[in-house]
Amino acid sequence: MPRHAIVTGSAGAIGSALVETFQQAGYVVCGLDRTEPSHVRPDQHITVDLYHLVHDMPTQQAVLRDIGAWLGQHALDVLVNNAAYQYVSHTHPIPVDEWTRSHSVNVLAPYVLTTALANRMTPGVGSVVNIGSAGFDVGYKAAQGMPRSSHLVNPLEILYTPTTSVIL
Numbered sequence: 001m002p003r004h005a006i007v008t009g010s011a012g013a014i015g016s017a018l019v020e021t022f023q024q025a026g027y028v029v030c031g032l033d034r035t036e037p038s039h040v041r042p043d044q045h046i047t048v049d050l051y052h053l054v055h056d057m058p059t060q061q062a063v064l065r066d067i068g069a070w071l072g073q074h075a076l077d078v079l080v081n082n083a084a085y086q087y088v089s090h091t092h093p094i095p096v097d098e099w100t101r102s103h104s105v106n107v108l109a110p111y112v113l114t115t116a117l118a119n120r121m122t123p124g125v126g127s128v129v130n131i132g133s134a135g136f137d138v139g140y141k142a143a144q145g146m147p148r149s150s151h152l153v154n155p156l157e158i159l160y161t162p163t164t165s166v167i168l
Contacts, residue, residue: 003078004077012083032048087101
């Protein structure tokens with residue numbers, strides 16, 4: 001029986017590499033992203049802006065319905081929360097709407113997806129992988145909102161196990 005994985009941010013460089021790696025390992029992969037992937041194609045692609053997944057209930061319901069249809073009777077083996085939003089600025093203050101978008105995509109969307117899909121995870125072995133950035137921690141101060149918000153995903157580890165957070 002094939003294993004199933006969802007990768008958010010599947011059209012980006014890291015997301016494409018994740019899709020390809022999971023496919024090579026025999027997984028059936030569903031990618032979520034704002035744009036269609038250009039070179040590595042997941043088995044299923046759902047076009048969605050994760051900001052709207054968080055703040056627009058009809059979008060959230062449609063995406064979860066599409067994921068359910070894709071899974072059918074199968075369980076979800078891996079959810080990779082890889083998508084990220086990064087506002088780059090060397091000036092202060094950072095606009096509140098940029099902080100809101102960063103928090104929505106980097107923290108709330110993983111929470112929404114993890115919570116909504118928990119009952120579809122493979123019992124006892126389903127995994128959630130949260131990928132974040134340590135750019136601010138190593139001196140990349142122009143992208144202040146993104147790395148700090150991505151660290152907030154760690155509480156999902158308390159709620160859903162096994163969960164892994166990868167800070168890049």
